[in-house]
């Protein structure tokens with residue numbers, strides 16, 4: 001089967017219907033394009049689990065705030081198309097804004113509370129845009145399951161909640177974070193980093209590993225761990241910390257050290273980039 005590039009909703013629906021009519025399963029990887037090894041790892045996970053794989057490439061305007069990088073967000077469809085072909089993707093859904101949002105669009109999907117903490121504090125309308133577009137994509141692609149990256153840990157938790165709350169017949173799979181050799185989590189936005197920022201940004205992963213080490217050595221004082229992370233990041237980089245938080249890894253509520261897994265998540269500005277990363281501390 002040669003890879004199809006599909007730009008319209010009716011064509012995408014018809015494609016999935018034909019695949020399902022043959023008794024085949026459909027795995028789905030939603031992305032904003034400018035693909036890297038992180039995205040490719042999600043595609044490989046999807047290929048392992050389903051007979052057919054759809055990747056969407058769509059830079060969704062509703063998840064960007066008014067002063068964010070929607071216009072500048074890196075785009076290179078031809079390169080993405082080649083990478084998808086090389087991975088054996090069956091269809092790429094590549095709609096434009098008119099296809100996704102008619103001028104009459106008024107409906108948004110909101111996962112309350114979960115969307116207002118961590119990244120939601122500095123990006124108050126971001127997750128509303130994510131859940132809205134993902135709900136639309138699920139209705140358009142109609143996959144059996146969809147794969148998301150743990151790099152966007154809060155997004156993965158919110159999408160799981162949304163799928164369950166709204167009874168989407170879509171299984172949500174979360175795949176591990178893929179990193180550069182020096183530990184920096186892969187991200188399309190790493191492209192914005194100057195050589196100096198790129199070197200400094202390795203401190204993010206080092207701070208997370210330091211937190212993990214502290215915790216496994218028996219330090220369950222979460223405020224102390226966060227303080228040490230902050231000190232390390234400030235000492236070794238010019239990055240401006242947006243947040244360093246420790247929350248329950250499933251509910252995003254208050255952490256319970258020694259009882260339940262804890263998500264340590266951070267966002268740091270290396271202007272114009274805003275980088276995120278995280279680690280899960282097991283019960284310890």
Ligand SMILES: Nc1ncnc2c1ncn2[C@@H]1O[C@H](COP(=O)(O)OP(=O)(O)OP(=O)(O)O)[C@@H](O)[C@H]1O
Pocket residue numbers: 030031032033038039041042147148149150151152175176177178179185186187188189190
């Ligand atoms: N390093 C990574 N490891 C695993 N999954 C990743 C990684 N980077 C992105 N993903 C996942 O790929 C999917 C698409 O993400 P997206 O297109 O926003 O890429 P991105 O590189 O995270 O971009 P951004 O710079 O906007 O954060 C999401 O589910 C995201 O969690």
Ligand SMILES: CC(C)(CO)[C@@H](O)C(=O)[O-]
Pocket residue numbers: 030031032058060063130133134152155
């Ligand atoms: C899930 C997603 C493709 C929705 O636009 C986006 O938030 C992303 O790339 O993580």
Ligand code: BAL
Pocket residue numbers: 032063064152
């Ligand atoms: N992966 C998250 C996409 C965004 O920051 O808008």
